[in-house]
Amino acid sequence: MPETPSDDAILSLGGVRKSYGPREALKGVSLAIRPGEFVALLGPNGAGKSTMFQLLTGLFNADAGEIRVCGHDIGRSPVAALASIGVVFQQTTLDMDLSVEANLRFHTRLHGIAGREAGTRIAAALARLGLAERMHEPVRALSGGNRRKVELARAQLHRPSVLLMDEPTVGLDPASRRQLLDEVLALRRDGVAVLWATHLVEEAEEADRVVVLDAGKVLAEGTPASLVAAAGAASLAEAFLGMTGHREAAPA
Numbered sequence: 001m002p003e004t005p006s007d008d009a010i011l012s013l014g015g016v017r018k019s020y021g022p023r024e025a026l027k028g029v030s031l032a033i034r035p036g037e038f039v040a041l042l043g044p045n046g047a048g049k050s051t052m053f054q055l056l057t058g059l060f061n062a063d064a065g066e067i068r069v070c071g072h073d074i075g076r077s078p079v080a081a082l083a084s085i086g087v088v089f090q091q092t093t094l095d096m097d098l099s100v101e102a103n104l105r106f107h108t109r110l111h112g113i114a115g116r117e118a119g120t121r122i123a124a125a126l127a128r129l130g131l132a133e134r135m136h137e138p139v140r141a142l143s144g145g146n147r148r149k150v151e152l153a154r155a156q157l158h159r160p161s162v163l164l165m166d167e168p169t170v171g172l173d174p175a176s177r178r179q180l181l182d183e184v185l186a187l188r189r190d191g192v193a194v195l196w197a198t199h200l201v202e203e204a205e206e207a208d209r210v211v212v213l214d215a216g217k218v219l220a221e222g223t224p225a226s227l228v229a230a231a232g233a234a235s236l237a238e239a240f241l242g243m244t245g246h247r248e249a250a251p252a
């Protein structure tokens with residue numbers, strides 16, 4: 001696997017295993033991401049993507065292996081590791097009846113960001129995403145695409161080095177999907193590392209590197225072009241289908 005980063009990784013997994021009873025969801029997964037790199041975790045349903053995110057966010061502990069964020073072992077130093085992570089989960093975690101601002105304020109308080117500084121960060125994050133004028137509206141009044149943007153804004157308020165996005169475009173229309181992807185791709189300029197889980201090949205095509213996960217194992221990784229070339233395929237979709245045989249993971 002030629003393009004795996006090594007010592008300069010900001011997020012790394014080494015030999016990570018996780019089972020639910022007899023079912024092995026992750027069977028010894030290793031990967032690493034550098035600052036400013038956008039990595040797509042591409043896998044069909046049941047590949048283990050959400051399980052990996054649950055381990056990366058400290059919701060569960062791995063049965064074996066090591067996860068490090070900015071040099072901190074998530075098992076031994078979870079507070080330090082999690083302080084460097086921003087996350088957008090597959091299911092929304094916003095309070096629909098609170099205003100956009102109140103949702104974001106809750107997050108800044110959790111991270112110990114003082115009032116005035118919190119206000120400045122919230123205003124800047126919403127302005128960047130074109131949502132400054134919606135700040136006082138209840139989240140319920142926003143479209144699905146804008147709700148996701150609020151979650152993206154929230155995930156960045158504590159200025160994490162690593163952003164985890166777990167199938168964040170599920171349920172969004174094509175234009176909103178495109179916008180969200182563009183916003184996150186742009187974060188590379190600020191040196192933010194992104195792990196973007198998806199089952200949509202077209203989203204993975206834009207990544208710096210693609211990690212193909214299936215049935216709890218990394219099948220391949222590399223740039224989209226290198227995966228296509230290695231598979232002797234005409235497209236990433238064809239390469240992916242050839243590797244996994246999962247037809248439901250074809251382009252949207």
Ligand SMILES: Nc1ncnc2c1ncn2[C@@H]1O[C@H](COP(=O)(O)OP(=O)(O)OP(=O)(O)O)[C@@H](O)[C@H]1O
Pocket residue numbers: 020023024025043044045046047048049050051052199
């Ligand atoms: N809480 C659980 N209890 C038992 N098995 C689980 C649990 N969560 C996940 N699994 C199983 O672990 C495997 C990996 O599931 P996971 O949800 O991590 O995959 P995924 O790639 O996120 O899939 P999807 O795209 O459908 O969300 C699947 O076989 C799934 O059925």
